[in-house]
């Protein structure tokens with residue numbers, strides 16, 4: 559029987575491990591240097607019975623039928639649809655900036671005028687990235703574009719990336735477009751929800767299979783057994799001992815606070831694009847409707863990743879980093895039986911569904927080899 563080593567127990571590692579164990583009937587040793595499975599989707603119920611997302615809010619959303627089918631083998635999901643509230647100049651509204659937002663932040667006649675102009679210019683339901691939205695000729699739309707740029711993107715992006723929106727990859731800010739719609743949800747995917755028993759439980763079920771052995775608190779270099787293939791979901795530069803230099807990441811720090819009252823805010827996530835040093839506040843009890851007299855919130859602060867200090871969260875997609883990653887990838891491709899995947903292995907800002915899909919695709923690629 560072939561033996562596979564999977565490095566990292568997050569969604570990517572767990573998915574490839576399960577497919578290999580179940581469909582190829584091979585042995586899988588899956589390791590993680592952390593003391594828990596599920597990577598950055600790790601969640602747990604605290605002493606108040608509130609499901610805490612240790613590494614920040616994770617909302618599952620996908621249009622990929624195969625991915626939705628896969629996760630539903632291991633978890634039941636609720637029908638939570640995410641909305642993000644933002645406080646702009648003290649006014650509560652929704653993000654992405656949409657038609658309803660106009661009416662929250664501007665006087666009615668001004669909002670009506672802008673709505674008319676927007677609908678004349680853009681198709682209803684169009685998602686317009688801010689960097690494209692800025693290119694307006696009409697003076698009212700120009701004003702609107704500058705307003706959205708300044709109030710929604712500029713300071714938030716400075717806090718999140720330490721750079722202004724034109725300096726970060728356009729795909730990053732395009733994740734939160736200007737939405738010519740009255741749909742106030744954060745995502746429009748067909749399938750959305752939170753696993754009823756949490757992500758950790760879902761990953762535990764993915765890994766609960768006869769040929770899979772999970773080893774926590776274990777480094778790649780601790781493995782002494784022979785194996786036929788390696789699937790590495792850690793950072794690709796680390797695998798190569800940083801020989802070409804370090805791939806930079808943004809990290810996040812969560813300041814957790816507990817209160818003796820049931821709710822702190824009226825939504826799971828509230829963004830503060832213009833005020834404070836944190837980017838957003840998460841209140842976790844909303845995701846599964848946890849009932850408690852207390853509540854737990856997390857204020858999210860962004861910072862650079864530094865080895866030994868914090869965790870990698872976000873690859874920083876820019877030309878220099880893509881080039882550096884390509885060097886490592888070229889080296890990786892010359893090796894036999896080692897595969898890189900996941901946000902860190904591929905140095906790619908995957909959402910959860912895309913990480914799973916990448917693992918499913920990689921499985922299809924290697925299964926005949």
Ligand code: UDP
Pocket residue numbers: 644653710711712714715718719730731732733734829831
């Ligand atoms: N963004 C912003 N203001 C907001 C929300 C998002 O400027 O209120 C920008 C910011 O650059 C952020 C990017 O859009 O990094 C993507 O946001 P998203 O919420 O998708 O990030 P994630 O939830 O993955 O951290």
